[in-house]
Amino acid sequence: MTTLVRNGIVLPMTGTTTFDPGSVLLDGTDILAVGSVAELDADPRAAGAEIVDATNCVVLPGLHNCHLHSGLLRGTAESLSLWDWLKTYVDPAHRALTPEIAAAASLHCYAEGLLAGTTSVMDMWRYMEGSADAAAALGIRATLVPYVADGEFDYFETIETNRRLLETHRTASDGRVRTWVGLEHLMYCSEQCFAEAVALMEEFDTGLHTHSSESIWEVDESLKRWGRRPIEVFYNRGILGPNTVVAHCVWLSDIEIELLAKTGTGVAHCPCSNMKLSSGAARIGDLRKAGVAVGLGSDGEKENNNLDLVEEMKFASLLQKLTTLDPTTGDPWDILPMATIEGARALGLDGVTGSLEPGKRADVVVIDLGGLHTTPLLHGDDFNAAAHLVFSASGRDVRDVWVDGQRLVAGSKPLTFDIATVRATAQAAAEELFERRAKLAVE
Numbered sequence: 001m002t003t004l005v006r007n008g009i010v011l012p013m014t015g016t017t018t019f020d021p022g023s024v025l026l027d028g029t030d031i032l033a034v035g036s037v038a039e040l041d042a043d044p045r046a047a048g049a050e051i052v053d054a055t056n057c058v059v060l061p062g063l064h065n066c067h068l069h070s071g072l073l074r075g076t077a078e079s080l081s082l083w084d085w086l087k088t089y090v091d092p093a094h095r096a097l098t099p100e101i102a103a104a105a106s107l108h109c110y111a112e113g114l115l116a117g118t119t120s121v122m123d124m125w126r127y128m129e130g131s132a133d134a135a136a137a138l139g140i141r142a143t144l145v146p147y148v149a150d151g152e153f154d155y156f157e158t159i160e161t162n163r164r165l166l167e168t169h170r171t172a173s174d175g176r177v178r179t180w181v182g183l184e185h186l187m188y189c190s191e192q193c194f195a196e197a198v199a200l201m202e203e204f205d206t207g208l209h210t211h212s213s214e215s216i217w218e219v220d221e222s223l224k225r226w227g228r229r230p231i232e233v234f235y236n237r238g239i240l241g242p243n244t245v246v247a248h249c250v251w252l253s254d255i256e257i258e259l260l261a262k263t264g265t266g267v268a269h270c271p272c273s274n275m276k277l278s279s280g281a282a283r284i285g286d287l288r289k290a291g292v293a294v295g296l297g298s299d300g301e302k303e304n305n306n307l308d309l310v311e312e313m314k315f316a317s318l319l320q321k322l323t324t325l326d327p328t329t330g331d332p333w334d335i336l337p338m339a340t341i342e343g344a345r346a347l348g349l350d351g352v353t354g355s356l357e358p359g360k361r362a363d364v365v366v367i368d369l370g371g372l373h374t375t376p377l378l379h380g381d382d383f384n385a386a387a388h389l390v391f392s393a394s395g396r397d398v399r400d401v402w403v404d405g406q407r408l409v410a411g412s413k414p415l416t417f418d419i420a421t422v423r424a425t426a427q428a429a430a431e432e433l434f435e436r437r438a439k440l441a442v443e
């Protein structure tokens, strides 16, 4: 089945090239051609293709959410410091979690992301067999990363459960679903746990994801316990490398930036979460100048409070502008790659997706710029679609989504799930979770 996404503003994310107007030709899995409307209309492979009109729309590679926690706590624990919030709300919810509730959370979060143009998620969560099923059912690309911790943190995943998930889901769903090794915060995992994580990564030839250097407290505590900053500890414990992605990285020294760059470690920048939890502003300009692949992450639904990567681009830009007092940073053309090709590079998926190029998998989104909030839409010398995407649009403007050439969203309507059913399932699961958490609190 061939599809011609025709007459849109095509941003292939190979530099700042645009085809305006342009078209993209896809088959059931791959991108066949990208170019001007005239060029693709004349392409014999486009003969008989289903035409999807993209007039007044941007055609962009699918967005990568490089740090997500599935969850159901949205809006219930506001205005707390990071560590209070973890102790009082998040960890007790982990204690109360069941596989069924966890699966409902993943289904909900992936569905929400997909409708907002996210075609790939890296999810750190629990009981992730259910997450794998949710990703398979929806058709989204997912990297599953169990929350592994040890010692007193016995209500998280373990190296053993991570191993079991690797055994069954190292890759699944035609490669769309992958499992990596996960580590909760540095303070939640012993040195032994780190060593076992590295061994697991090597045994299964897979990646590793953790979050770090989110708050100043964490850096101070690391200096107290080990005499080194968190990224230095990671380096010494052997977890940095081209198959590792570290989320947040807000409080980094120059040496830590160098360590990330020289090891080829990726970073997931979560500007909304960092602002909401008053964590601070990551040195994104310096990281990118050093050559670090920086993708964007929403972080969890509880610290964002939505999973809208289009909106996240605006936060990423504004946070840089505010904290550097330099209006030339955070340009749309610097931000768009983070949501697309750089995100894919961080996740080790840039050979497969992240840009619109013939031979890559057809992960494509069409974003409608025909709204009042994206008017005027100008072309040629006054081209403003990139700015509209970053500063004016939101995930609600996403109209069509394909992953691996399969159309998952058409006219803003999902084709692989029913919104009301996903919502009802998540609502019931959340109510059960809160009931269980309250019971555990009085025991």
Ligand SMILES: [Zn+2]
Residues within 6 Å of the ligand: 067, 069, 211, 247, 299, 300
């Ligand atoms: Zn996180």
